[in-house]
Amino acid sequence: MQKRPLGSTGLSVTPICEGTSPLGNFPAQYGYEVGETQAVDTILRILEGPLNFIDTSNNYFDAERRIGIALGKRGGLPQDFVLATKVDPEPGSTDLSGARARASVEESLNRLGLDHLQLVFIHDPELHDFDAATGPGGVVEAMVAMQQEGLIDHIGVAGGPIDLMLRYVDLGVFQAVISHNRYTLVDQSARPLIDATENRDMAFINGAPYGGGMLVKGPDQHPNYCYSPASEATKDRVRRMQDACRQFGLPLAAAALQFSLRESAIASTIVGMSTPKRLDQTLALADTQIPAELWSALDELARVGRSGIEEYSSQTL
Numbered sequence: 001m002q003k004r005p006l007g008s009t010g011l012s013v014t015p016i017c018e019g020t021s022p023l024g025n026f027p028a029q030y031g032y033e034v035g036e037t038q039a040v041d042t043i044l045r046i047l048e049g050p051l052n053f054i055d056t057s058n059n060y061f062d063a064e065r066r067i068g069i070a071l072g073k074r075g076g077l078p079q080d081f082v083l084a085t086k087v088d089p090e091p092g093s094t095d096l097s098g099a100r101a102r103a104s105v106e107e108s109l110n111r112l113g114l115d116h117l118q119l120v121f122i123h124d125p126e127l128h129d130f131d132a133a134t135g136p137g138g139v140v141e142a143m144v145a146m147q148q149e150g151l152i153d154h155i156g157v158a159g160g161p162i163d164l165m166l167r168y169v170d171l172g173v174f175q176a177v178i179s180h181n182r183y184t185l186v187d188q189s190a191r192p193l194i195d196a197t198e199n200r201d202m203a204f205i206n207g208a209p210y211g212g213g214m215l216v217k218g219p220d221q222h223p224n225y226c227y228s229p230a231s232e233a234t235k236d237r238v239r240r241m242q243d244a245c246r247q248f249g250l251p252l253a254a255a256a257l258q259f260s261l262r263e264s265a266i267a268s269t270i271v272g273m274s275t276p277k278r279l280d281q282t283l284a285l286a287d288t289q290i291p292a293e294l295w296s297a298l299d300e301l302a303r304v305g306r307s308g309i310e311e312y313s314s315q316t317l
């Protein structure tokens, strides 16, 4: 796979990144259990395959520990591999102070069996007060300090609401952002964030190209978008996308994945995969030829969602 530069970090990553939130075992969000053996086998398959990028987090349940087991079996990260994680509060707490961010990094290092981290994000900043996060003793100060100390090579912010993400980008201290569910066939509200990161030579990483499952499993099997029930209007729109793809004998998932891959300002697209077979399936979806006529039909349907995330769910996300 042709790698892309990760902003100004000097790192290069494959356009597809393994997302590990499903393999941490998160049945409340994904609707199924993932056992340790399956998760470790998935990571081993990723480490020996053509991708060079894994995204995880301190709070993806058991994901970091399971990745650590796979790294131990394999003897560490392959050369030129990039492993990103995120700082989080302790389970059951909302504290993401600077002190907690340091503790979170220590936990990640221990679970992963590493002595320093290449790329660490502040996770879900929408769950925390911006002034506290950016003030003295806050998480941003701690992240910058850990980078200066050499514990972390590069820092970023990973979250949802675009206006808030733009505020973090404007701080000028981060090298990367992860946005999720907001640059897909259903929603393209991340466009201003993509433009802002491009202007600053920051990496834009796009998580959840299937909206957490709907655009690969279909709205009848997976009626949630962005981890909440989708509106009937959105499910109908996705069914029309499925019909358009069917006319060309193609799976909607190929278009959903390539919708993100074809955007050159996106350094990498994070796909949640929790079984080893998903890797080959994902590579095949990325390689599927999509005719221009189908793109025209899909782009027309996709545009409906540009006004924002409220269109597909009644819940605040």
Ligand SMILES: NC(=O)c1ccc[n+]([C@@H]2O[C@H](COP(=O)([O-])OP(=O)(O)OC[C@H]3O[C@@H](n4cnc5c(N)ncnc54)[C@H](OP(=O)(O)O)[C@@H]3O)[C@@H](O)[C@H]2O)c1
Residues within 6 Å of the ligand: 018, 019, 020, 021, 022, 030, 055, 056, 123, 124, 158, 159, 160, 178, 180, 206, 207, 208, 209, 210, 211, 212, 213, 216, 217, 253, 270, 271, 272, 273, 274, 275, 278, 281, 282
């Ligand atoms: N705030 C943040 O930082 C943030 C938020 C959201 C996401 N992310 C990152 O982005 C990643 C991707 O998001 P996501 O996992 O929620 O959503 P996603 O990638 O849109 O969808 C993942 C779902 O699609 C399924 N899937 C993947 N490939 C498939 C295939 N070929 N056939 C059938 N089903 C397939 C997975 O099932 P299986 O489990 O069965 O493989 C999983 O249920 C996360 O894992 C995480 O790393 C970060």
